[in-house]
Amino acid sequence: MKNAIMISAMILLSVMSAMSEEPPAKEAGEAKTAPALKPDPVMSPFGIGSSALRSRDHVKWMPQMAEIGLRDLRACTGGWAAEPEKQGEWSWTTIDDRIAYLESIGVTCGIILNGLPKWNTKDQKGGLPLNSLPEWGEMVGKVAEHTKGRVKYFEVWNEPPNGTKNAPASDYAKVVIATYDAAKKSNPDALVGMAAKSAHISYLDQAIKAGAKGHYDYITLHPYEILGTIVKHPGTEPMYMSIAPTVRKMLAAQDPTKVNIPIILTEIGFDTKHGNDNQTRAVIMAYTMGIAQGLACIQWFEGMDGDSGPLGLIDVKAKPRPAYHALGRLVQQIGRHPNYIGWIMLNEKHYGFIFQGEKGPVLVTWAASSKPDEIDFGQNVQIIDPPTGKTTDAAKYKLSMAPIFVTGIPDKLVTQAKENKVKPFPWGGDYSGAKSVSVTFTDKYVEKGLHTMAADTIAADVVAYGGNARAGEVPKGGNVFYVDPNFLSYTTCPIEITAVVKRNEKNDPAKLTLEYESTTGNGYKKPEPYEIPENKEWNTATWKIDDAQFVGTWAFNFRFNAGKFLVQSVTVTKLDK
Known part of the structure; x- marks a missing residue:
């Protein structure tokens, strides 16, 4: 959980029911009365999260989530909470009461096992139970046995290596194995989840290699940084759309029998301090593209403002934010168990995702640039504004970064989506067979399979700061790079990274330092820096690398330091083995 290390296990709760056709959102703070429901055994991709604080008052806000179709709730209790004060003395009151309440509104429960009990003197507080694995296994077995028939999902730890004293993946693997063995012994139907912070797929890779292979049934990630x-x-x-494909590429290489297991984002969110409009964009993008890439569930952090953020879909007074209404209408349009048809490109630039709605295909789209762009659909369509529900009939629409739902779309768009579904997801072209990718900072900024985090905003920065080159001190992420996932993701092969650079006009001493995602260490690695020569010529800095593993842990594959230099171009080339 962001900003907190749990000292108890946490319950992952699945609340399943049919979606109301009425728009969500009475803006009142009192508890809502949910209809009598039966738990749905099939997980929906529409989930919701909870902070430790909000896990203690589900009645205040969970009915509002259920009202808009969010039936998979992550709460914060279980596991060690049943044995809180003294070893061997078990009390199930907290777990049973919370499960009973949620079952009364159609809940199925999973448990995330995390932290150490108060009586543990063998292990370092805030770390893994490496010196008490038998006691850990006993707890897991007791919980799995006690909740048998009500609990299906058991997630091992909360976003490691966070909350582990930065323990290596090999230590985490020991906990995964102990959990799997104990849970399956007590409850053969239990599903055990292996976890990692952010999109730290390399950590999962290392854990599997260290012995966790075969000892898990699903994967969890918390890619806040990529969504942001x-x-x-x-x-x-495409950074976000590559999460599931990269995980599956890793599983295919390290544990092939697990290649198609569920992937769940048990936390993802966006701080409303950056604006309600941006949170609304974030929530629609997260769920739409999560479903499109085959994620089993996206559990937004969080339902109601709690001990982090504020990130809630509703505030502390239970007043819904625009994102709450928008997400509810997305569920209404495409259903709690969506049927994804495929993707399209509008004006060859803007991403669109088509789903089979109850009354016909539904297009979810937004502009892939900060400048609005007119879309001509060729016929009248119905354009729905997610936060307000306002519907407009039109053949043309000025598409902005604000997402819209479109119904009544031409058949040719549906046909295109079906054909595109199995194709590589494009990022300015298809670079799946390319030998190299590059970005140039000349009079015209050009990305060819290599991208900066600044995206289309960089053009103005080039003019303002660097003229026909990129200034090292320019803000907004221009020194941070992400390669097209179709060019290279997860797979390690020899590569060469080159940068054409020179000192600034004052000829100040400068070094160019590279940091890249690696198979070694805790995600990123720095080779020797390049000393930029004392001259007015352009020089080529070159690094040959054989341990790169680009998975986008922190929303970038490599970066350069800020400094008193200019960058003209950067290239990544695959080398022959």
Whole structure:
């Protein structure tokens, strides 16, 4: 959980029911009365999250989530909470009461196992139970046995290596194995989840290699950073769309029998301090593209403002934010168990995702640039504004970064979507077979399979700061790079990174330092820096690398330091083995 290390296990709760056809959102703070429901055994991609604070008052806000179709709730209790004060003395009151309440409104429960009990003196507080694995296994077995028939999902730890004293993946693997063995022994139907912070797929890779292979049934990630990047930098959507494919590429290489297991984002969110409009964009983008890439569930952090953020869909007074209404209408349009048809490109630039709605195909789209662009649909369509529900009939529409739902779309768009579904997701072209990718900072900024986090905003910065080159001190992420996932993701092969650079006009001493995602260490690595020569010529800095593993842990694959230099171009080339 962001900003907190849990000292108890946490319950992952699945609340399943049919979606109301009425727009969500009475803006009142009192508890809502949910209809009598039966738990749905099939997880929906529409989930919701909870902070530790809000796990203690579900009645205040969970009915509002259920009202708009969010039936998969992550709460904060279980596991060690049943054995809180003294070893061997079990009390199930807290767990049973919370499960009973949620079952009364159609809940199925999963448990995330995390932290150490108060009586543990064998292990370092805030770390893994490496010196008490038998006691850990006993707890897991007791919980799995006690909740048998009500609990299906058991997630191992909360976003490691966070909350582990930065323990290596090999230590986490030991906990995964102990959890899997104990849970399956007590409840053969239990599903055990292996977790990692952010999009730290390399950590999962290392854990599997260290012995966790075969000892898990699903994967969880918390890619806050990637979501924040695509919201702030339009046109970078492929970063988010590559999460599940990269995980599956890793599983295919390391544990092939697990290649198709569920992937769940048990936390993802966007701080409303950056604006309600941006949170609304974030929530629609997160769920739409999560479903499109086959994620089993996206659990937004969080339902009601709690001990982080504020990130809630509703505030502390239970007043819904625009994102709450928008997400509810997305569920209404495409259903709690959506049927994804495929993707399209509008004006060959803007991403659109088509789903089969109850009354016909539904297009979800937004502009992939900060400048609005007119879309001609060729016929009258119905354009729905997600936060307000306002519907406009028109054949042309000025598409902006604000998402819209479109119904009554031409058949040719549906046909295109079906054909595109199995194709590589494009980022300015298809670079799946390319030998190299590059970006140039000349009079015209050009990305060819290599992208900066600044996206289309960089053009103005080039003129303002660097003329026909990129200034090292320029803000907005121009020194941060992401390669097209179709060119290279997860797979390690020899590569060469080159940068054409020179000192600034004052000829100040400068070094160019590279940091890149690696198979070694805790995600990123720095080779020797390049000393930029004392001259007025352009020089080529070159690094040959054989341990790169580009997975986008922190929403970038590599970056350069800020400094008193200019960058003309950057290239990544695959080398022959």
